[in-house]
Amino acid sequence: MSRLQCRLLAATRTPVSYSPPTHQYVRSFSQTCSKRDEPKRTPSLLSMLPRSIQSTQPRGPPRLGASGGGDMSALQRILAQDSIAKARNQPTSTEQILSNEDEKKEDWGPPNEPFHFHIYSHKHNCHITVTKPNRGAIISMSTGNLAFKKAKRGTYDAAYQLTAYVIDKLHQGNWHKNITAMEVVLRGFGQGREAATKVLLGTEGRMLRDKIVKVSDATRLKFGGTRSPKPRRLG
Known part of the structure; x- marks a missing residue:
């Protein structure tokens, strides 16, 4: 201590106690050690399952001699x-639980509106688009997606294979179960117009043929203009 501090203490005559600063750090270190030594609680196997499966499990205190056995048997049965x-x-x-939740959340539009099967055929290509009642596309493809090149894209065979492929994709996605009413919209006068109708009337379209409620023509006609x-x- 300096001489100035000694004179100040002698003038006040108050007892001064010095506490080493190490006690505070030792206390905090002991507290952290005690927290680390506490055992960690591991979640039960039943709590890791989905809530819908947990609700099917019996509630109440476990039986004697079967601590944790119910959780293991339920987990083994589900696996x-x-x-x-x-x-x-x-x-x-x-x-299945996730798919059911997604189906409930998805809104397809007004219930009175049918699904739409658009067939756009011209002399160079053929496009097929299947939409929901809210006009959201389910699948949209053209003959170029089936490896047809250049002039072959506008042929009858290319449009036939495209329509059969689109209907097969709808069957794989179980859309034939969700489609209750369907409208066929034709546009253009290419070779794919007749080919698509042949597929819908043939064996490939037997799952969707009974659900067609309307057939419309959306070919654009020119009135005036340039x-x-x-x-x-x-020649």
Whole structure:
């Protein structure tokens, strides 16, 4: 201590106690050690399952001699069911729960509006689009997506294969179960117009043919406007 501090203490004559600053750090260190030594609580196996599965489990205190046995048996039963569902190529319990929630949340539009099967065919290509009642597209493809090139895209065979492929994709997505009414919208006078109708009336369209309630033509016609280009003359 300096001489100035000694004179100040002698003038006040008050007892001064010095506390080493290490006690505060030791206390905080002991507290952190005690927190680390506390055992961590591990969640039960039943709490890790989805809520819908937890609600099916019996509630109440566990039986004597069966602590944790109920959780293990429930988990083993669910895992066995999931493995069987995977072997049969069926959705598991968790996938089914998520898919049901997504179906409930999705809004397809007004219930009176049908699904739409648009067929746009011209001399160079053929486009097919299937939409929901709210005009949201389910699938949209053209003959170019089936590896047809250049002039082959506008042929009858290309449009036939495209329509069959689109209907097969709808069957794989189980859309034939959700579609209750469907409207076929034709546009253009290409070769794909007749090819698509042949597929819908054939064996490929047997699942959707009974659900067609309306057939409309949306071909655009010209009224007035600018003059058309000069027709091509060969020879």
